Amino acid sequence: MPTVVPRLSKSRILSGLQCSRRLWLETFRRDVMETSADAQAAFDAGNALGELARELYGPGLLIGHVEDIPEALRETDDAFRAKGKRQVLFEAALQHDGIVVRADVLRPVRGGYDFIEVKSSGSVKDYHLIDCAVQAWVVRNAGVPLRRVFLSHVDTSFVFRGNEDYEGLLLAEDITDEVSALQSKVSGWVRGLKSVLRGEEPDIRTGEQCSKPFDCPFHTYCRAQEPPGPKYPVSILWHGGKLIKALQEDGFQDLCKVPAERLKTALHQRIRQASVTGRVFLDPAASEIVTRLGYPRYYLDFETIDYVIPRWVGTRSFQQIPFQWSCHIEQHDGTLREEGFLDLSGEAPMRQFAEALLRALGRRGPILVYNQSFEANRVRELAAMFPDLADALLALVTRMVDLLPITREHYYHPAMMGSWSIKAVLPTIAPELDYENLDDVADGGQAQLAYLEATHSDTSADRRTLLENALRRYCGRDTLAMVQLVRTLAG
Numbered sequence: 001m002p003t004v005v006p007r008l009s010k011s012r013i014l015s016g017l018q019c020s021r022r023l024w025l026e027t028f029r030r031d032v033m034e035t036s037a038d039a040q041a042a043f044d045a046g047n048a049l050g051e052l053a054r055e056l057y058g059p060g061l062l063i064g065h066v067e068d069i070p071e072a073l074r075e076t077d078d079a080f081r082a083k084g085k086r087q088v089l090f091e092a093a094l095q096h097d098g099i100v101v102r103a104d105v106l107r108p109v110r111g112g113y114d115f116i117e118v119k120s121s122g123s124v125k126d127y128h129l130i131d132c133a134v135q136a137w138v139v140r141n142a143g144v145p146l147r148r149v150f151l152s153h154v155d156t157s158f159v160f161r162g163n164e165d166y167e168g169l170l171l172a173e174d175i176t177d178e179v180s181a182l183q184s185k186v187s188g189w190v191r192g193l194k195s196v197l198r199g200e201e202p203d204i205r206t207g208e209q210c211s212k213p214f215d216c217p218f219h220t221y222c223r224a225q226e227p228p229g230p231k232y233p234v235s236i237l238w239h240g241g242k243l244i245k246a247l248q249e250d251g252f253q254d255l256c257k258v259p260a261e262r263l264k265t266a267l268h269q270r271i272r273q274a275s276v277t278g279r280v281f282l283d284p285a286a287s288e289i290v291t292r293l294g295y296p297r298y299y300l301d302f303e304t305i306d307y308v309i310p311r312w313v314g315t316r317s318f319q320q321i322p323f324q325w326s327c328h329i330e331q332h333d334g335t336l337r338e339e340g341f342l343d344l345s346g347e348a349p350m351r352q353f354a355e356a357l358l359r360a361l362g363r364r365g366p367i368l369v370y371n372q373s374f375e376a377n378r379v380r381e382l383a384a385m386f387p388d389l390a391d392a393l394l395a396l397v398t399r400m401v402d403l404l405p406i407t408r409e410h411y412y413h414p415a416m417m418g419s420w421s422i423k424a425v426l427p428t429i430a431p432e433l434d435y436e437n438l439d440d441v442a443d444g445g446q447a448q449l450a451y452l453e454a455t456h457s458d459t460s461a462d463r464r465t466l467l468e469n470a471l472r473r474y475c476g477r478d479t480l481a482m483v484q485l486v487r488t489l490a491g
Contacts, residue, residue, distance in 0.1 A: 006027050006028075006197065007069075007098055007099075007100060008098060008099050008190065008193060008194065008197070009099065009100055009101070010099070010101045010102075010131065010134050010135055010138075012026060012027065012193070013099070013134050013189060013190065013193060014127065014130065014131060014134070016189075016192075016193040016196060017130065017189060017193075018209055018212070018213065018214065018216070019204060019209045019210070019216065020192075020193070020196045020202045020204065021201065021202040021203075021204040021218070021222065022216050022218055023193060023196055023197070024196055024197065024199075024201050024202055025201070025218045025221070026218075027197055028201075029218075029221075032218060032220075032221040033217040033218060034217050034218075034219075034220055034221075035217055036215065036217070036445060037443065037445030037446045037448070037449050038215075038445040039214075039215065039217065040449065041445060041448055041449055041452075042120070044452075045120045045307075045308040045309075046119075046120045046308075048308065048309055049120045049154070049308050049309060050104065050118055052166060052169070052309055053104065053105065053118040053152065053170060054090045054105075055166075056166065056167070056169070056170055057088060057090075057105050057107065057116065058088060058090075059087075059088070060087050060088030060089060060090050060105075061079055061087050061088070061089055061090065062090045062091060063075050063076050063079070063089060063090065063091045063092050063093055063102075064091075065093075069093065069100055072091075072093035072102070073093045073094070073095055073100070075093070076089070076092045076093045076094060079092070080144070086108035087108065088105065088106065088107050088108065089103070089105070089106040090104065090105060091103070091104065092106050094138055094139050094142040094144065095138065095142060096137070096138045096141035096142050097138075097141070097187075097190060098194075099134075099138050099190060100138075101134070101135045101138045101139065103115055103117075103135060103139060104116060104117050104118045104152075105117075105152075106139075106144070109147050109148075110147075111145060111147060112144070112145030112146055112147045113144055113145065113146055113147065114146070114147055114148045114149070114150060115132070115135065115136060115139060115146055115148075115149050115150070116149075116150045116151075116152050116172060117131065117132050117135065117149075117150070117151055117152065118152045118153075118170070119151060119152070119153050120153075120154065120308045121153045121154065122153060122154050122156040122317070122318060123153060124151045124153060124173055124175060125213070126213075127213045128151050128153075128175075129151075129175060129178050129179060129182060130182065132149055132151060132175060132179050133179045133182035133183060133185070133186055134186055134189075136149050136179050136183065137183055137186040137187070148174055148176045149174070149175055149176045149179045150172040150173060150174055150175065150176075151172070151173050151175050152170045152171065152172040152173075153170070153171060153173070154169060154170065154171070154308060154317045154318070155168060155169060155170065155171040155317075156316060156317055156318060157316070158310070158316060158317060159310075159314060159315070159316055160310035160311070160312065160313055160314065160315055160316070161313065162313040166309065169309070169310075169317070204222075205222075205226060206219060206222050206223055206226065210222070229253060230253055230254035230255070230256070230257075231254075231256075231275075232254065232255040232256055232275035232414070232417070233253055233254065233255060234247045234248060234252055234253060234254070234255045234258060235418075236255065236271065236275075236417045236418030236419075237255070237263075237268050237271060237418060238267055238268070238271065238408075238418050238419075238420075240268070243263075243268075247262065255271070255272055255275050256272070256275050256276045258272060260272065267408070270412050271412060271418055274412050274413065274414045275414055278414055279414075280411075280412070280413045280414075280428070281411065281412040281413075282410065282411055282488075282489070282491070283409070283410035283411070284491070285410060286406065286409075286410035286411060286489040286490075286491075287489065287490050287491045289406055289410070289489070290406070290486050290489045290490050291490060293366045293368075293401065293486075294364075294365055294366055295330065295331055295332040295365060296329050296330060296331055296332075296362075296364075296365040297329070297330040297365060297366055297368060297486075298327055298328075298329055298360075298361050298365055298366065298367045298368065299327060299328040299329075299330070299368045299479040299480075299482040299483050299486075300325065300326070300327050300361070300367050300368065300369050300375060300479065301325065301326050301327075301369070301370070301375070301475055301478035301479045301482075302322045302324065302325050302374070302375050302378055303322070303323060303324040303325070303444070303447045303448075303451070303471065303474075303475050304320040304321055304322045304323065304378065304448075305320075305321050305323055305448050305451050305452070306318050306319060306320050306321065306448075307319075307321070311348075312348040312350075313348075314385065315348075319381070320374075320377075320378060320381075321349070321350065322349070322350065322353050322378050322382070323342070323343050323344075323349045323353065323451055324340070324341060324342040324343070324353075324447075324451075324471060324475050325340060325341050325353065325356075325357055325475070326338065326339075326340045326472070326475035326476045326478060326479045327339045327340065327360055327361070327479060328476075328479040328480055328482070328483050329360075330483060336483065338476055338479070338480075339360045340472060340475065340476065341353055341356040341357065341360075342468065342471055342472060342475075344451070344454045344455055344464060344467075344468055344471075345455070346455040346457075350382060350385055350386075351385075351386060353382070354382045354385075354386060354389055354393060355389070357379075357393075357396070358389065358392050358393070358396075361396060361399075363395070364399075365399070366399055366400075366401045367396060367399045367400045367401065368401050368403055368482055368486065369400055369401070369402060369403065369482075370402070370403050370404050370422050370478075370482055371402065371404045372400050372401075372402035372404070375400065376397045376400055379393050379394070379396055379397055380393075380394070380397065403482055403485060403486070404420060406489065407420055407425060407485065407489070408420045410489060411425070411488070411489060413425075413429075415427065415428050416428060422478060422481050422482070423435050423443070425481075425485060426481045426484070426485075429484050429485060429488045430481070430484040433477060433480060433481060433484065435474075435477065438470070438473060438474055438477065439470065440466065440467065440470035441467075441470040441471055441473070441474040442474065446474075447471060447474055447475070450467045450470060450471055451471070453467060454467040454468060454471075
């Protein structure tokens with residue numbers, strides 16, 4: 001049992017409200033934490049938006065001392081006590097009942113301050129309200145008279161005009177009433193979570209709380225502490241939702257033990273049957289579908305980057321900007337060649353991306369993609385950006401063939417565990433191409449981080465070359481996977 005209870009913070013309170021075991025581990029066992037590429041990217045984007053917010057809401061005083069809380073508290077106190085005109089405070093450090101918060105923006109108004117929390121989100125979320133309620137509770141009890149509370153989030157309709165003009169990017173919504181309604185609960189949350197930190201590690205099984213509202217960085221650790229479950233749990237049922245919950249409530253954890261009549265869809269029946277028998281399902285009808293595809297066949301995949309703060313003129317926050325494509329081109333005799341595009345210059349890649357794509361894909365032959373809506377929507381967006389290329393680009397969409405629904409309808413391997421993602425399918429048809437064999441870049445999140453690093457001015461030429469090669473291998477693996485998939489479906 002811990003002898004000294006560490007200080008709570010706003011982030012730890014939010015972790016504890018998601019799962020008390022997460023709070024305990026975050027406090028005492030950070031050595032078993034795993035940070036995903038997506039989580040790191042979100043963290044970096046949030047920091048960048050915070051810096052921009054200080055420009056948009058300034059001028060003002062930034063309270064520093066990120067690692068030195070006592071000094072940050074002292075500097076904040078000095079700022080409040082300073083004589084003369086009050087100023088906007090950024091990252092003000094305030095404390096109550098042992099809880100320290102750093103308020104993004106405290107803006108002086110008549111009779112007090114407005115508190116503005118900045119979030120790299122496109123709207124107000126429920127967990128934002130809890131976040132702001134905790135901070136407002138500390139700020140008020142620290143003696144700062146708060147008038148209103150705002151959640152400042154990204155306006156997704158904002159289009160970047162260039163010249164570092166981001167006026168209008170942030171949209172502040174008044175959430176004072178919602179936060180006030182939660183204020184009475186905060187002290188209870190704090191008492192409960194302090195009690196958690198005074199005890200031993202909570203024994204909580206993994207479940208829905210592991211991913212809501214955020215993916216927990218301790219999930220792997222917690223799963224390892226649990227007794228082995230069934231090889232095929234009922235949770236693998238595709239889009240099972242209420243059915244999974246009902247089965248679990250009725251005592252079913254092992255899919256193989258679920259009576260067949262409990263499963264009403266052919267897809268769920270197929271998953272169960274493969275799990276019970278260990279046999280692969282391959283519908284002969286798949287061969288007829290893929291055999292009818294003409295030649296040349298173009299197997300296509302995109303990689304994109306979505307900036308919270310738009311980087312290029314004419315783009316919006318969270319817009320998926322394509323910077324790379326890979327295409328394996330298959331002829332009737334089975335010969336393959338690979339073409340690709342990758343722009344790591346840091347300049348706007350969209351025009352060159354589109355022109356290179358049109359040159360490579362020609363005017364005839366099916367364009368095979370996996371989850372068509374993603375590539376099709378990117379091509380439509382490019383067509384809107386470049387009217388002179390629009391007809392040719394939109395013609396590509398009409399040639400697209402989506403392999404995902406074909407695969408879902410006609411193929412299943414027990415090792416896929418209820419998933420038809422290309423990363424789940426590939427090891428079952430071509431183990432030598434498993435994404436686990438890739439270094440540096442093995443998923444879309446890592447591809448985005450690699451792009452950000454490769455286009456950063458501080459990145460060395462050698463490191464950029466390494467990242468470029470990793471990106472090309474990864475994107476090429478996606479399209480080669482589709483080639484192998486079609487050949488498997490063909491029988």
